[in-house]
Amino acid sequence: MSTTTAYERQVREAGLRVTRPRVAVLAAVHEHPHLDTEEILGLARADLGAVSHQAVYDVLRALTTAGLLRRIEPEGSPARYETRVGDNHHHLVCRSCGTIVDVDCTVGAAPCLTASDDHGFVIDEAEVVFWGLCPTCQAAHASTTSRPHGGNTRV
Amino acid sequence: MSTTTAYERQVREAGLRVTRPRVAVLAAVHEHPHLDTEEILGLARADLGAVSHQAVYDVLRALTTAGLLRRIEPEGSPARYETRVGDNHHHLVCRSCGTIVDVDCTVGAAPCLTASDDHGFVIDEAEVVFWGLCPTCQAAHASTTSRPHGGNTRV
């Protein structure tokens, strides 16, 4: 087993120092996408024994600005991170349990990308979030409540 | 001038009691879309003289769940509200100053709505956020920095 993992290399190539917390965090996020900061902290601690709260926040920010991580932040949820960067993919979030899964935007070229009127803005990214119920929660809700959510279902 | 404004009617028709804070908040949001809670609180106070922090939070939640308001929450920003509900429109956010403007999604029927693979989810909404630079900030940045943001521009 090489101690010089691909993660170390990635960190180094991003122009950042290679430190244990950084590698641990990068590995954790890579293996478990969409975790929030606290969960990442947990994994990092399991890996290293002890890391400070702060170190993880610093590392996440450093890796994010270096482009190794992408930060996502669905409404009502703390920040989450993933290693899929630079590819065109979006997210599907369960309204009930908060589970997030990746989805690729099929429709050929980025659809809905060109706003009807850009108001003079220079648009550099279109972010899409799909809201719904995951299979598990569908089952759970079907048996208990009939309809948990109100109208406003238009898209 | 009728004291029984359209706002009052709206509140009543939503099955909610008509109270001063509610009408004031609804009016404020209607006249100034995309304000955050604190700004709404300010307007409500200007209107009523005194309202508690809590009342505004309660009212915003009540009106939101009643479907009179829509809550939006761009990353890194506190919650904001608008009265355009039920129509298919999205938002354009300036990375630099945070300004938000509404955009209608041209492309006929909701595009990008169908994820390539829905993972078994029942999708009820697709939310689109366009990120970019508003005209004002473009000018400002052009004179100071050449390029404020990194890569990850794909969509």
Next chain:
DNA sequence: CCGCCAAACTGGAACGAGTCAAGTTTCGCG
């Protein structure tokens, strides 16, 4: 191979947005 210094980490305090809880006021139906 050593020492230096910026970058990275530690611990703890602070902050802003939002929520909770207990008690008082007020809307509006009967």
Next chain:
DNA sequence: CGCGAAACTTGACTCGTTCCAGTTTGGCGG
């Protein structure tokens, strides 16, 4: 016009995140 539920007030508190001051450490120049 009176009563009960809904709405409001005050104030404490939680949670995620950031700030700060001081210590440690990676890795390059000597």
